[in-house]
Amino acid sequence: MNALELKGVSKAFGEHEVLKGIDLEVGEHDVVCVIGASGSGKSTLLRCVNLLEPIDEGRIFVEGREVTAPGVDANQVRRGIGIVFQAYNLFPHMTVLRNVTLAPREVLGRSRAEAEADAVELLRRFGLADKRDDYPDRLSGGQQQRVAIVRALAMRPQLMLLDEVTSALDPELVGEVLNVIRELAAGGMTMLIATHEMGFAREIADQVCFLDEGVILEHGPPSQIFSAPREARTRQFLQRIVEAGRL
Amino acid sequence: MAHRQRAGSRVAGSRSSRILGGGGAGRSTLIAAASTIAFFGILVLVVVNAPGWPEVRESFFDRQIFQESIRDIAPKLLVNIRMFLIAEVFILVFGLAIAVLRSLPGPVFFPVRLLSVAYTDFFRGVPTILVIYLFGFGVPALGLSGVPNSPFFWGVASLVLVYSAYVSEVYRAGIDSIHPSQDAAARSLGLTHAQSLRFVIVPQAVRRVIPPLLNDFIGLQKDTALVALIGPVEAFRQSQIEVAGSFDYTPYFATALLFVLMTIPLARFTDWLVARQRRRTR
Numbered sequence: 001m002n003a004l005e006l007k008g009v010s011k012a013f014g015e016h017e018v019l020k021g022i023d024l025e026v027g028e029h030d031v032v033c034v035i036g037a038s039g040s041g042k043s044t045l046l047r048c049v050n051l052l053e054p055i056d057e058g059r060i061f062v063e064g065r066e067v068t069a070p071g072v073d074a075n076q077v078r079r080g081i082g083i084v085f086q087a088y089n090l091f092p093h094m095t096v097l098r099n100v101t102l103a104p105r106e107v108l109g110r111s112r113a114e115a116e117a118d119a120v121e122l123l124r125r126f127g128l129a130d131k132r133d134d135y136p137d138r139l140s141g142g143q144q145q146r147v148a149i150v151r152a153l154a155m156r157p158q159l160m161l162l163d164e165v166t167s168a169l170d171p172e173l174v175g176e177v178l179n180v181i182r183e184l185a186a187g188g189m190t191m192l193i194a195t196h197e198m199g200f201a202r203e204i205a206d207q208v209c210f211l212d213e214g215v216i217l218e219h220g221p222p223s224q225i226f227s228a229p230r231e232a233r234t235r236q237f238l239q240r241i242v243e244a245g246r247l
Numbered sequence: 248m249a250h251r252q253r254a255g256s257r258v259a260g261s262r263s264s265r266i267l268g269g270g271g272a273g274r275s276t277l278i279a280a281a282s283t284i285a286f287f288g289i290l291v292l293v294v295v296n297a298p299g300w301p302e303v304r305e306s307f308f309d310r311q312i313f314q315e316s317i318r319d320i321a322p323k324l325l326v327n328i329r330m331f332l333i334a335e336v337f338i339l340v341f342g343l344a345i346a347v348l349r350s351l352p353g354p355v356f357f358p359v360r361l362l363s364v365a366y367t368d369f370f371r372g373v374p375t376i377l378v379i380y381l382f383g384f385g386v387p388a389l390g391l392s393g394v395p396n397s398p399f400f401w402g403v404a405s406l407v408l409v410y411s412a413y414v415s416e417v418y419r420a421g422i423d424s425i426h427p428s429q430d431a432a433a434r435s436l437g438l439t440h441a442q443s444l445r446f447v448i449v450p451q452a453v454r455r456v457i458p459p460l461l462n463d464f465i466g467l468q469k470d471t472a473l474v475a476l477i478g479p480v481e482a483f484r485q486s487q488i489e490v491a492g493s494f495d496y497t498p499y500f501a502t503a504l505l506f507v508l509m510t511i512p513l514a515r516f517t518d519w520l521v522a523r524q525r526r527r528t529r
Contacts, residue, residue, distance in 0.1 A: 079437035089432035103436035
């Protein structure tokens with residue numbers, strides 16, 4: 001059984017078709033990277049998976065259960081799927097600890113002591129223990145993004161969606177966030193990652209999908225996609241990345 | 248982003264003494280003082296040399312009547328203070344409730360949204376004085392049992408109805424100003440729409456709108472004088488009584504002064520909050 005499966009998923013914003021019949025499978029403990037130009041639909045794809053955007057056509061299965069079926073409680077589904085955004089989206093009026101414990105306490109109904117013990121343990125694991133009482137605006141971008149990852153992990157998700165989590169960071173801060181993701185992958189976390197970091201995708205992904213104008217044009221193991229892409233569009237895209245010095 | 252924020256705080260710092268025109272140097276203080284003396288000097292000269300000044304001075308600024316009337320009026324100001332303190336509590340709650348109802352998404356809540364829009368349109372449109380007349384005279388006249396008919400009650404109720412409409416718009420502006428990505432982050436963690444509002448959206452929105460909210464309350468404080476027109480003897484009504492007794496308008500001047508003194512603390516507090524907020528948002 002796949003951790004995540006998309007069948008013919010389509011999504012349009014008004015006249016603009018963003019996703020056109022996406023088929024995608026993410027196996028248990030797999031890391032799948034979605035690459036493609038800006039505006040190719042990567043973010044929308046991720047937002048559709050955790051039902052932040054309603055889809056127009058197709059079906060989405062999480063752990064074999066269809067989450068796009070009528071009558072499915074979206075709040076229930078989202079508890080099991082963590083998403084991390086490009087712009088961190090931490091809650092600025094809450095301390096780091098409160099950011100991390102809000103959902104476990106209010107959604108899962110865990111006690112304060114229990115949720116905080118759990119949060120502190122996660123923060124410690126990712127080198128953020130001393131930041132627990134700080135407000136987000138005191139932290140660097142890299143620290144904020146790591147807190148955002150911890151906030152998602154605190155819900156014990158079976159699946160993590162990472163939406164260009166390093167794109168808003170200064171170059172010297174990218175590494176610390178990528179290290180966190182490496183650690184998650186090593187721990188067997190199932191992840192669907194939209195990214196512009198091609199070197200990272202090549203290193204960490206089990207599968208790479210090239211998304212082009214709302215269609216998955218090509219997918220395969222990173223060795224094949226990056227070294228011997230079949231499609232002309234993929235070659236073009238990778239060529240531009242190489243020219244920009246990003247691969 | 249960090250750069251922009253830091254630049255913002257520098258700008259805020261240089262704006263910290265707006266009344267003096269900033270700068271802080273001794274020279275600009277000197278210019279400010281000179282220009283102030285010149286300006287107000289000319290103003291005083293114009294007024295004092297006006298042909299009607301002697302009569303105006305006598306009927307508006309009579310020292311003895313001022314001292315006598317203010318002694319009677321000042322205690323009545325407590326009635327105004329009581330009115331706005333009671334009203335403010337209800338306005339804060341009702342205004343927020345109306346704003347939240349208006350922000351509920353989806354077609355199911357259309358009638359709720361419609362109702363809250365109709366409410367704000369109506370009570371912002373009708374002059375406060377008419378609302379006070381309609382409720383203060385109309386409802387007690389119905390003679391319903393169990394309904395209070397004290398003019399104080401209906402005066403405060405009218406202020407609550409009118410100001411809740413204004414304040415709900417302030418809250419709504421605050422809620423709208425919170426970026427949708429905050430809601431997305433909350434919902435992605437499994438929080439319901441109501442939980443997202445309660446824990447994430449509304450707390451941030453309220454913080455942002457405290458200054459404009461207090462500004463509305465300054466308006467409310469002086470509008471308590473309107474309630475006098477349906478009966479309760481508060482500061483303004485007392486000054487009317489004093490004027491009727493002395494055939495002199497000085498009690499009005501005394502009352503005006505009292506109202507200004509009453510609103511100044513809140514006005515300064517609002518300024519202080521704005522300044523503090525500007526320092527904090529880096």
